[in-house]
Amino acid sequence: MPGSHARIMYIIVPLFFICTLLVILNAATTEHKAPSLQGAHYIDTSLPIEERVEDLLGRMTLEEKIGQMALVEKNSISPEAVRAYGIGAILSGAGGKPENNTPEGWRTMIAGFVDASKKTRAGIPILYGVDANHGHGNVPGATIFPHMIGLGATNDTELVEKIARATAVEMLATNARWNFSPSLDLPTDIRWGRVYENFSDDPARAGDLGAAYVRGLQTHSPAVLSTAKHYVGVGSMLWQTSSNKNFSIDQGLTIPDEKAFRNFYLPPFRKAIESGALSIMVALNSWGDTKMSANHYLITDVLKNELGFQGFIVSDWYGVYEISPSTYVSSVAAINAGIDMVMLPFAYEQFISDVKNAVVRGDISESRIDDAVRRILRAKFALGLFDSEPEAELSLVGSSEHRVLARKAVAQSLVVLKNDRDILPLSSPRKIRVAGSAADNIGMQTGAWTYEWQGIDGNWLPGATSILAGIREAAPNSLVQYEKDGRFAEKDIADIGIAIVGEKPYAEGWGDNANPTLTDEDKATIERLRASVQNLIVIIVSGRPLFITDEIRNWDSLIAAWLPGSEGAGVADALFGKVPTTGTLPITWPRNVEQLPLDSYGGTSDESSPLFPRGFGLRID
Numbered sequence: 254m255p256g257s258h259a260r261i262m263y264i265i266v267p268l269f270f271i272c273t274l275l276v277i278l279n280a281a282t283t284e285h286k287a288p289s290l291q292g293a294h295y296i297d298t299s300l301p302i303e304e305r306v307e308d309l310l311g312r313m314t315l316e317e318k319i320g321q322m323a324l325v326e327k328n329s330i331s332p333e334a335v336r337a338y339g340i341g342a343i344l345s346g347a348g349g350k351p352e353n354n355t356p357e358g359w360r361t362m363i364a365g366f367v368d369a370s371k372k373t374r375a376g377i378p379i380l381y382g383v384d385a386n387h388g389h390g391n392v393p394g395a396t397i398f399p400h401m402i403g404l405g406a407t408n409d410t411e412l413v414e415k416i417a418r419a420t421a422v423e424m425l426a427t428n429a430r431w432n433f434s435p436s437l438d439l440p441t442d443i444r445w446g447r448v449y450e451n452f453s454d455d456p457a458r459a460g461d462l463g464a465a466y467v468r469g470l471q472t473h474s475p476a477v478l479s480t481a482k483h484y485v486g487v488g489s490m491l492w493q494t495s496s497n498k499n500f501s502i503d504q505g506l507t508i509p510d511e512k513a514f515r516n517f518y519l520p521p522f523r524k525a526i527e528s529g530a531l532s533i534m535v536a537l538n539s540w541g542d543t544k545m546s547a548n549h550y551l552i553t554d555v556l557k558n559e560l561g562f563q564g565f566i567v568s569d570w571y572g573v574y575e576i577s578p579s580t581y582v583s584s585v586a587a588i589n590a591g592i593d594m595v596m597l598p599f600a601y602e603q604f605i606s607d608v609k610n611a612v613v614r615g616d617i618s619e620s621r622i623d624d625a626v627r628r629i630l631r632a633k634f635a636l637g638l639f640d641s642e643p644e645a646e647l648s649l650v651g652s653s654e655h656r657v658l659a660r661k662a663v664a665q666s667l668v669v670l671k672n673d674r675d676i677l678p679l680s681s682p683r684k685i686r687v688a689g690s691a692a693d694n695i696g697m698q699t700g701a702w703t704y705e706w707q708g709i710d711g712n713w714l715p716g717a718t719s720i721l722a723g724i725r726e727a728a729p730n731s732l733v734q735y736e737k738d739g740r741f742a743e744k745d746i747a748d749i750g751i752a753i754v755g756e757k758p759y760a761e762g763w764g765d766n767a768n769p770t771l772t773d774e775d776k777a778t779i780e781r782l783r784a785s786v787q788n789l790i791v792i793i794v795s796g797r798p799l800f801i802t803d804e805i806r807n808w809d810s811l812i813a814a815w816l817p818g819s820e821g822a823g824v825a826d827a828l829f830g831k832v833p834t835t836g837t838l839p840i841t842w843p844r845n846v847e848q849l850p851l852d853s854y855g856g857t858s859d860e861s862s863p864l865f866p867r868g869f870g871l872r873i874d
């Protein structure tokens with residue numbers, strides 16, 4: 254009977270599918286049956302790290318290992334998914350803030366991810382990474398130190414170590430244990446939008462300060478993991494070679510040059526490794542035809558085999574997927590080149606499935622996966638992530654002690670480039686006229702990587718002091734007048750004029766600029782101020798040297814203040830002689846674009862003399 258036949262089919266067909274599913278599931282669980290955690294001793298804090306690493310590694314499934322290799326941006330994943338996939342690390346890309354954007358909100362957000370990771374089968378804590386490259390800049394109320402170029406001008410390793418430590422303390426208060434810093438690129442072209450993120454174009458200065466920074470983060474307990482970046486040759490990319498259509502030089506092409514690599518680009522990384530760096534970030538540039546993330550020689554042969562680097566290699570934002578249009582091919586190439594953790598930063602499910610397939614097909618060896626995970630676990634154990642959590646002291650975020658340190662750093666970072674008639678230091682002038690776009694603009698002082706990736710122009714940062722406020726405070730006996738545009742109503746001539754001018758905030762390739770110079774508005778302000786004062790001091794607030802060859806003639810004094818951060822009062826400390834000016838140029842100050850790029854010794858490309866050579870700076874006591 255057709256009717257009863259059909260009824261039987263209703264029963265048989267689903268039964269068949271259920272049975273097949275059970276067989277598949279059974280096969281899957283048999284294949285990936287998790288090794289037992291019984292008798293695990295990786296949690297035993299008394300054992301040596303290597304023993305703990307091997308014990309844990311030996312108990313992990315392939316999926317758990319691959320999860321450790323994923324670095325995901327926090328808005329792309331929930332704590333539940335971190336737990337389900339056993340993700341290894343989360344980051345806040347600049348601006349990746351919690352809804353409750355306070356230090357407390359940060360602490361709660363990060364704790365949510367950490368707790369979820371600890372609930373995984375093996376309880377492996379995540380690493381939470383941030384770009385705390387001039388203090389814990391994402392967090393409102395944090396102390397904002399001078400950007401690295403200013404620290405480069407101080408050339409003071411002790412100071413830099415203290416700043417790194419203070420940054421670590423502020424990070425620890427919010428549970429963030431991984432800083433994507435220090436940047437050790439050697440900028441040879443001031444048109445690049447990332448000059449200020451680096452100490453110097455001199456490998457010796459960059460290396461010494463970078464090593465100090467690594468020590469400050471990592472060698473105190475509890476520690477924060479440092480990242481020496483961006484490996485390698487970044488800063489020497491050629492103008493107009495960017496792989497990003499919006500940029501000109503950032504993410505561009507570096508000419509493969511073994512000699513330059515050995516003599517210039519590599520030494521700062523070597524010093525960082527020697528001082529204990531446990532992670533290195535591979536850059537977004539290309540080394541000749543090869544994307545850096547796919548360069549086996551530079552990553553595995555040199556860093557791991559030759560230098561014996563024991564930490565892990567992390568790729569930069571989406572960089573791995575720039576290797577090939579295929580995510581599978583990209584992941585295979587990067588991991589085989591030696592990348593241990595991939596800053597995806599989005600599609601973690603795709604990554605996990607690609608890498609799993611690659612291992613099954615034999616395109617990535619299990620030993621390569623083990624090597625990657627061993628390195629990641631080593632860093633996690635070294636930081637004490639498996640052990641008891643440090644007390645998070647929120648009151649240390651933006652503490653007065655840290656602000657005093659930052660203010661000191663500001664004063665030390667100033668480079669006096671001109672001081673005709675010994676105008677500086679100022680004693681007690683009767684009348685001071687202040688003008689310029691950066692005089693009362695904390696956003697310009699702090700630059701990018703503050704609150705938002707690109708920074709925010711204007712006065713909005715809690716707890717910060719503008720340069721103008723610092724001048725007012727330092728000169729209680731002077732009449733300090735301020736007009737942003739330099740139009741003063743009185744027609745008399747004041748003793749001193751201070752023009753504080755410079756660049757609006759920018760980050761990465763968005764700051765690439767064919768002609769870095771002062772704006773017409775700033776130039777006009779300076780001219781107006783010039784006409785109403787006897788002696789003119791110009792203070793440039795910028796992330797790089799600017800072309801000022803014609804203008805400087807009309808100025809009596811010139812100070813490069815870089816991007817001083819939240820403690821603008823440090824500028825006045827030097828202006829008024831409270832602190833001697835000891836800063837020196839960390840990078841050559843060129844006259845014009847024909848002198849670019851600089852060579853690795855700071856020389857100009859047409860061999861003409863720069864406006865100021867690297868190392869120049871007038872000491873004013």
Ligand code: BGC
Pocket residue numbers: 344345346347384433482537569570761
């Ligand atoms: C930058 C890195 C940074 C990362 C995470 C990338 O765009 O190149 O320097 O650490 O983003 O924010």
